[in-house]
Amino acid sequence: MGYRIDFGIDQGAGGCILQAKVRGRSARHAERIGRDIADQADRAAAKQLLIDVRGVVDRLGALGSLVLAACRDRRVAVIDSDDNELYHPFSEFEARRHGFEVRYFSDAAAAMAWLGESRRDA
Numbered sequence: 001m002g003y004r005i006d007f008g009i010d011q012g013a014g015g016c017i018l019q020a021k022v023r024g025r026s027a028r029h030a031e032r033i034g035r036d037i038a039d040q041a042d043r044a045a046a047k048q049l050l051i052d053v054r055g056v057v058d059r060l061g062a063l064g065s066l067v068l069a070a071c072r073d074r075r076v077a078v079i080d081s082d083d084n085e086l087y088h089p090f091s092e093f094e095a096r097r098h099g100f101e102v103r104y105f106s107d108a109a110a111a112m113a114w115l116g117e118s119r120r121d122a
Contacts, residue, residue, distance in 0.1 A: 003029055003056070007040055010050075010112070017115050018046035022066075023055035030062035034069025041074060048115045052079040052108070060084065064091045071100040077111035078104045 003024035010017040018041045026033055041049055049070060053059050059066075059080070067078055076095075080088065088104035095102035105111040 003033055005033065005036060005040075009044055009046065015048070016044060016046045017048045017050055017112070018044050019050045019052070020070075021052040021055065025058050026053075026056045026062045026066055027058045030065040031069045034066040034071075037070040038072050038074075041070070041072075047074055049074050049076045050079070050108070050111055050115060051076060054079060054081055064094055067091060067102055068095060068098060068100070071095060071098070071102065074100075075115060076100065076102045077115050078102065079108055079111055080104055080106065082106045 003022060003026060006021045008019040010019060018037070020037045020040070022033060037049065037051060051067065051070060053063060053066070063078075063080070067076060070076060085106070092102050092104065103114060105114070
């Protein structure tokens with residue numbers, strides 16, 4: 001089984017947020033998934049991403065590669081389950097080390113609110 005990404009766009013006064021819901025398996029495809037999301041964000045001129053990875057079966061160990069490949073020059077909110085909360089600080093630190101702004105959430109509304117804060121500040 002491979003992977004599937006469903007995209008949506010939230011267009012507001014402060015710009016657009018590309019939403020990507022990823023399902024399937026990612027271990028062998030993590031960077032490709034991230035690049036696919038980044039390419040779609042480029043086409044949509046989205047400066048912010050909301051990536052939902054709760055439907056990815058084997059995301060532990062691959063999630064960091066997926067997120068880093070998607071970042072480019074974007075603010076990224078990742079939605080994941082609370083079960084993986086212990087792994088998120090490492091991924092956030094690695095993203096900051098590369099100059100990216102990434103934050104993990106277990107709640108989609110909180111993730112959108114965080115992205116909305118950035119749009120108001122811009």
